[in-house]
Amino acid sequence: MWKILIADDEPKIRRGLKSVIERIDPDSRVVAEAEDGEAALEQARETNPDILFIDIRMPFLNGLELAEKLNDLGRDWAVIVVTGHDEFEYARKALSLKVFDFLLKPVDEEQIARTLGRAKAELSMRREADKYVAWAREKLSENMGALRESFLREWIAGDLSRTEIQESAAFLSLRLPVKPTVVLVRLTERVMSAGALKEGYRRLMTYTVRSIVEEAFARFAPLTMIDSAESVVALVEAEEAEILDAIAVVSRAVEESANQAPNVAYVRVADDRPLSEAYEDAAAEIARKGSYEAFVLLAQSYIETHYDDPDLSLEEVAEEIQLSPGYLSRLMKQSIGFSFVDYLTRFRVNRALRLMADPAVKVFEAADRVGYRSQHYFSRAFRKVLGVSPTEYRKGGVSR
DSSP: OOOEEEEEEEEHHHHHHHHHHEEEEETEEEEEEESHHHHHHHHHHHOOSSSSEEEEEEESOOHHHHHHHHHTTOOOEEEEEEHHHHHHHHHHHGGGGTTTTEESSSOOOHHHHHHHHHHHHHHHHHHHHHHHHHHHHHHHHHHHHHHHHHHHHHHTTTTHHHHHHHHHHHHOOOOOOSOOOOEEEEHHHHOOOTTTSSSHHOOOOOOOHHHHHHHTTGGGOOOEEEEETSEEEEEEEEOOOHHHHHHHHHHHHHHHHHOOOOEEEEOOOOOSOOOOOOOOOOHHHHHHHHHHHHHHHHHHHHHHHHTTTTTTTTTHHHHTTTTTTTHHHHHHHHHSSSSSHHHHHHHHHHHHHHHHSSSOOOHHHHHHHTOOOOHHHHHHHHHHHHSSOOOOOOOOTTTO
16 A cells, blocks of 8 residues: 655645545555645654655745655655646756656646656665665675685786775775785695595585684784685785794694694795786686675666766765775676666666656656756767667667
8 A cells, every 4th residue: 555645735636636546546545634844744754655745835844845854854755746837947946856756737637647656666666676775785794705705816816906906905894914925724635535525524624724724813814715726825914933833823723623734835925026826716706796796786776766866976876885986887897797887878768768658758858857967968878778869769760
């Protein structure tokens, strides 16, 4: 059931709207009516409606003032402004307040039905997206360890520029060693062979070694990972004597756990030497891309909620999900095959196609509603995506 609030200082209009809404849409129910802006605001707080029809001329708070205060409440609702002819241009200011739509009095049933249907569809889409956003944030938290390990693999493989390394480390809250030493610890082939131990136990032993390494090097804040050869890799910054002492601790602890001393190697990275050991593993790469899907989902959700903002930018989306713009753009390209700009353009054009399915919607109106200030720029974007102009599209220039 969709809850509706109607705010208008004319009882006749309130009664008329209520009667039409409840007659044309059995799934909607008017839960509150108000004759002025202040009363409407209070009833909105109490009843939490899904859709609000508000007059632009009301006592105490006019429609735009009410819309602004409704925005401040941060609720997920659709606000529809109803206005008389003289205030029509004034009502266009409502767009900056994220008002869903505005209707010109007198409003006929067809307009109400069409606008109500679009509002319900928009709310349904947003609320479904919210579920995915919550899921994505949960996945981000769950996958932080995997993301850190994935970053370390790329850094060690030499796949990241200096800027990318710094950006990734900042996001992942990692303190990078300035002069790192690479330490590798691996159990012998006899211990790790499938014939000697079951796979599950081998994996357990590898993680046990990793825990031992992290504890032994704890005061140096090591960065650790397990490579495709099931070696434990640690990047640490310490004096050679300190590293040797820690390695001795690791060797004793691993020997006690596995009844065999591990093979250990360490290499100090010189100033003129890159961190370039190749640790690539197809399964790890797949896992990395899967983990990144959560970031891309957050970006897509934000774009699909704010696409109608002409000022929407890569920087804004990146700030929202706490990534650097460059890093986010690369992730989107890798995951979905489109850059930020290309994805935003395609999404806006697809939303415009829905609007243009209604012959009453002019091209410039569709452009405005999907985030283009200029019809000319919208037409260029439209042609870039579909190969024809909006006018040609309406004439049947492309298959629908």
